[in-house]
Amino acid sequence: MAKPKVGFYWCASCGGCEEAVVDLAEAVLDVVQVVDIVFWPCATDFKRSDVEAMADGEMAACFVNGAIRSSEQLEMAELCRRKSQLLVAFGSCSHTGGVPGLANMFTPEAILAAVYSDGSFSTVNPQNTLPSQHVASPEGQLELPTLDESVKALDQVVPVDYYLPGCPPPVKLIVEAVTAIVQGKLPPRGTVLAPDMAQCRDCPRIDSKPEEAFSKQFVRPHQIQIDPEKCFLAQGLLCLGPATRCGCDHACINGNMPCTGCLGPVSRATDYGAAALSAIASLVASNDAREISAIMDQIPDPAGTFYRYSLPASQLFKRLEPVGNGGQQR
Amino acid sequence: MSQTITIDPITRLEGHGKIEIFLDDQGNATRAYFQVPELRGFEKFAEG
Numbered sequence: 001m002a003k004p005k006v007g008f009y010w011c012a013s014c015g016g017c018e019e020a021v022v023d024l025a026e027a028v029l030d031v032v033q034v035v036d037i038v039f040w041p042c043a044t045d046f047k048r049s050d051v052e053a054m055a056d057g058e059m060a061a062c063f064v065n066g067a068i069r070s071s072e073q074l075e076m077a078e079l080c081r082r083k084s085q086l087l088v089a090f091g092s093c094s095h096t097g098g099v100p101g102l103a104n105m106f107t108p109e110a111i112l113a114a115v116y117s118d119g120s121f122s123t124v125n126p127q128n129t130l131p132s133q134h135v136a137s138p139e140g141q142l143e144l145p146t147l148d149e150s151v152k153a154l155d156q157v158v159p160v161d162y163y164l165p166g167c168p169p170p171v172k173l174i175v176e177a178v179t180a181i182v183q184g185k186l187p188p189r190g191t192v193l194a195p196d197m198a199q200c201r202d203c204p205r206i207d208s209k210p211e212e213a214f215s216k217q218f219v220r221p222h223q224i225q226i227d228p229e230k231c232f233l234a235q236g237l238l239c240l241g242p243a244t245r246c247g248c249d250h251a252c253i254n255g256n257m258p259c260t261g262c263l264g265p266v267s268r269a270t271d272y273g274a275a276a277l278s279a280i281a282s283l284v285a286s287n288d289a290r291e292i293s294a295i296m297d298q299i300p301d302p303a304g305t306f307y308r309y310s311l312p313a314s315q316l317f318k319r320l321e322p323v324g325n326g327g328q329q330r
Numbered sequence: 331m332s333q334t335i336t337i338d339p340i341t342r343l344e345g346h347g348k349i350e351i352f353l354d355d356q357g358n359a360t361r362a363y364f365q366v367p368e369l370r371g372f373e374k375f376a377e378g
Contacts, residue, residue, distance in 0.1 A: 042341075042342070042343070045341045047337070047339065100370040103374070105375055111371035112369075115373045121373060137361070137363065139332075144367055147369060301378065
């Protein structure tokens with residue numbers, strides 16, 4: 001029997017998801033014994049034209065990581081969708097928008113200016129040449145993809161069958177997902193392929209978790225000597241474990257760093273950041289609006305803290321008047 | 331007749347890229363353009 005064909009593709013990502021596949025180490029040999037990799041730009045030489053030449057649904061599964069933020073990524077998401085029976089959103093960016101989704105706080109124009117305009121950071125560009133979709137070179141026409149107004153998660157542009165969460169997805173979850181696909185033992189479509197309970201449930205530090213509001217102060221990891229045994233919340237650190245799905249064997253927590261929420265929400269929560277903010281706000285020991293406000297103001301970057309991996313998939317989606325339009329934050 | 335060779339995407343490396351190679355009538359490369367069709371904007375959204 002022919003081995004099922006699988007593909008991997010990346011959109012607006014960092015390459016960490018490919019590293020996660022490499023982190024399979026020897027287990028990757030087990031994977032290639034049971035599947036045929038037919039597309040994976042990072043590691044194999046198949047081109048876009050090879051995918052276009054496939055029959056629709058020819059791939060048993062395609063794992064797409066990265067958020068969708070350009071015309072090319074949209075085309076590739078649609079192409080991978082059409083050529084695969086199962087489309088798996090691989091990693092936080094594809095699942096909920098991820099870190100690149102924080103670009104939804106700004107306009108594409110503001111981003112282009114920060115990256116390319118003369119005098120920005122290390123850029124020397126006296127003619128202020130910006131990337132443009134059509135460029136007429138003396139030899140012929142060149143085309144670049146356009147930047148969309150906003151960054152989107154994969155399921156905001158094409159139907160997605162399964163989600164492998166995490167930044168990057170934990171190796172154990174990848175192996176379980178590939179095994180389930182090969183054996184045809186999959187849960188209902190739309191399932192996030194990770195345990196549906198919060199980090200705190202089996203956290204090694206659960207015994208010291210505060211049970212009632214107690215906090216007057218939040219601190220950041222570099223400001224204190226972190227106790228390696230005690231609940232981070234009890235130490236005044238923002239640990240988003242109460243709102244975050246488990247499945248990573250507490251990788252960060254066991255490294256003595258608080259959870260930043262990359263595995264996203266459990267199925268009961270519709271908006272990850274709101275759930276995380278609610279969990280943290282419930283610790284604030286005050287009933288005075290002004291004092292509460294002063295305590296919460298100690299959190300320096302609320303959007304980047306609570307929506308670090310999920311702004312595009314949240315109910316907020318983006319800043320209504322993004323910086324760069326001259327608008328005020330609402 | 332002049333011809334264009336498109337390599338899309340460039341493969342076996344970490345990152346996005348595309349190469350357009352323009353050939354002349356004799357089939358020699360006259361110019362090649364390396365394009366990076368990917369921009370996330372860390373420079374902006376990581377400010378502060």
